[in-house]
Amino acid sequence: MNLTLKVWRQSSPNATGRIETYEARDIPGEASFLEMLDIVNTGIIEAGGEPIHFDHDCREGICGSCSLAINGVPHSRENGITTCQVHMRKFREGDTIWIEPFRARAFPVIKDLMVDRSAFDRIIAAGGFIDVRTGSAPEANAIAIGKEDADEAFDAATCIGCGACVAACKNASAMLFVGAKAAHLNILPQGHPEKDKRVLAMVRQMDAEGFGNCTNQYECEAVCPKEISADVIAKLNRDYAAAVVREAVE
């Protein structure tokens, strides 16, 4: 099929960006969206231009690198997939496709469609872990964890840290990302001792990074490639409120 692409190009972090138009010719329906960009890039390179830069690595929906807003929606209108899992058979001959980076104040553009999401790493470093020194673990079956709790923790733990939740939110809030990690660790008994410290530190780091507030629009849940439920945000609010009270009392 033949398509028209409207692509955000920006040569460096401080340069002014603009939308450029490209024609994508003879794209097979079986190709993935990123393979379509590969084909376009090969054409650009052979014509002497600079290829469109975008982050990508595993190309199977798990590493969280790929981060394109396609026609205004982070990843895709289709539920539960990342950019790299979008296939061209979903488009029609002659379509015009708008391709932009994940936009947020806390995600500055590096080049073209690549953004800097290191703020997420700093939020995890603030408290998104269980502090257990290698070698000090008890026997694995010493703590029984009911299947329901294990499954609930797992559902939250599937977050791939792609940042689509932030890009979809009109406030660029990171509450779904933070809520998912906090829920994963707070639900499990291993995570209980550091629960208060964890939510206080992660939320404060989130605010310091310049992410906005949550106003319950659920755009984050709608675009999350791992379909993480916005319930984790409610849980984060509860855990945070309790931690603030306990912190004030102590």
Add this chain to the structure above:
Amino acid sequence: MASEDSSSNIPDGSLNSAVPPGPLPDKWTNYKAKAKLINPSNKRKYSVIVVGSGLAGGAAAATLSELGYQVNCFCYQDSPRRAHSIAAQGGINGAKNYQNDGDSVWRLFYDTIKGGDFRSREANVHRLAEISLQIIDQCVAQGVPFAREYGGALANRSFGGAQVSRTFYARGQTGQQLLLGCYQALEKEIAKGGVTMHTRTEMLDLVVVDGHAKGIVVRDLVTGEIRSHAADTVILATGGYGNVFFLSTNAMGCNVTAALRANKRGAFMANPCFTQIHPTCIPVSGDYQSKLTLMSESLRNDGRIWVPKSADDASKIRSGQLKATDIPEEARDYFLERKYPSFGNLAPRDISSRSAKEACDEGRGVAKTGLGVFLDFSDAINRLGVETIKARYGNLFQMYEKITGEDPYELPMKIYPAVHYTMGGLWVDYNLMSNVPGLHVLGEANFSDHGANRLGASALMQGLADGYFVIPATLPNYLAGQKPGGVKTDAPEFRQVEAEVKERIAKLMAVGGTRSVDSFHRELGMLVWDKCGMGRTKEGLEEALAKIPQIREEFWKNVRVPGSADGTNMELEKAWRVADFIDFAEIMCHDALAREESCGGHFREEYQFTAEDEEVKNGYTNPGEAMRRDDEFCYVSAWEFKGPGVPPVLHKEPLVYEAVELSVRSYK
């Protein structure tokens, strides 16, 4: 003992594996009891470079920082959480025997040795099986949400090459959950100041000072800056070289640069021809394709693999005249169940892949290209119901449907083997140190534990064993003999290597040809897939060795790297990596040519059992199975770089089996 002898691992000496003395089950315990220690207040004076942030590198960086060392960790991705360990689906082995089905450390050790077709080092593999117990404990304590039974205990499943259930799993995302545990431990240490993390930074060369690895030269992938980093020791945990085949299940960025550069600086490359072709991947659909997608081996617990008995039926399926469901039971060939009745669809990866290739070579393949076999869940769905299958494999079925547009609940999946893992890698001794003192190599980047074929759910185990438990215990054996901070980046060796790196980048930028980097990568990949893939012959390998230099010449004459080296330039990154893949492919083919036997993932067509052989006549194996030649090839090949355009030199580490008896590997 062991470590004191490591200095004899010099190019003109023989390779010393530094395996500790004593009975096999006691070696690791005795080693730890006698190993050198560094006292806590001195540890912070030592600096360690860790390249790679996957399970091996991330675990090493986090643990060494907990111990007090100053760690600098590097990854090319934008976050350490994105290392390709994250894509591992199926699980991690641990000899816990929670199922009470007869498992033990010994059995995991033996399965791994046999699975590796008796080409791995006994002592390393036994240590791995011992440590498997601690790994599960550690991961659970970190909050890794492994699958559980209703009573709250950990659940297990079966994997290929084993008759016990010892695989721990987190749905189809075990690698992701283990890596997140490891990444969170790493971030915790970053926050404490013990680890300095360098993301979007790629190691382009190793710096050796007075014969010891003391640093690396890197490129900042955002600014383009070339920088040196010095340390008291260097740890490479940079993964495998599967992308030499262009199409593989590896991430797009996975590359051999760190290992190949180390090889050029004196470290030996071991068993590079041992590559794993995974049987259950989604077949190739067209020449635009950039990568292949694995469907977890765990699917073989419930899926049955088959092709039609007749080539005629297969051809009708390919042309769309027949559907899988039109083929009656008696016209189907469940070839793994037929050939390997005791292991059936859970036969090891090398054997399953080769069987699929044979069926397709006979014209019985079912994908449009002729290269595909069915993986059929209809029996399991009838027996257990759709909901159970969905709970076990839901995300994998969804992934398949997204990629192929076909619903695997209705029609069987089509699968075909693809390059997945590389058992070969840099040579290391029992301390995980290469023959270059101070250069340690962990995880898939080393050669040590999987022999000629890796069993499922063992890669995650090895990566974490190396990072969490082995290197923290073995590193002091090297560091104790070193003055901390003895080498700084102002040493002339750093200037020299930096200059060489800059010169090579300038050369790549200056070619100004007409062909894209990808076009060379694809050409190289198709050549090695064809000649050094699932089947290899002397003629084919010689042909590959004649063609690779032509590809190299054309590359350096006609590659086009657009843009500038000062700033983000993904084509330049790829060009550097592909140039290294070209050089690496040559070593791999030399190794495959020199190893005149078939074992594990290395199938030399000249060496297979025939109806005339005793082992076939007495029913122990079948014609067409791999024929090992233990009398001549029971060794680790270790290749020394001898200069550009000069064939590498082979060194041999003999493999001595004290605890197990070498036998024909039969899964009948």
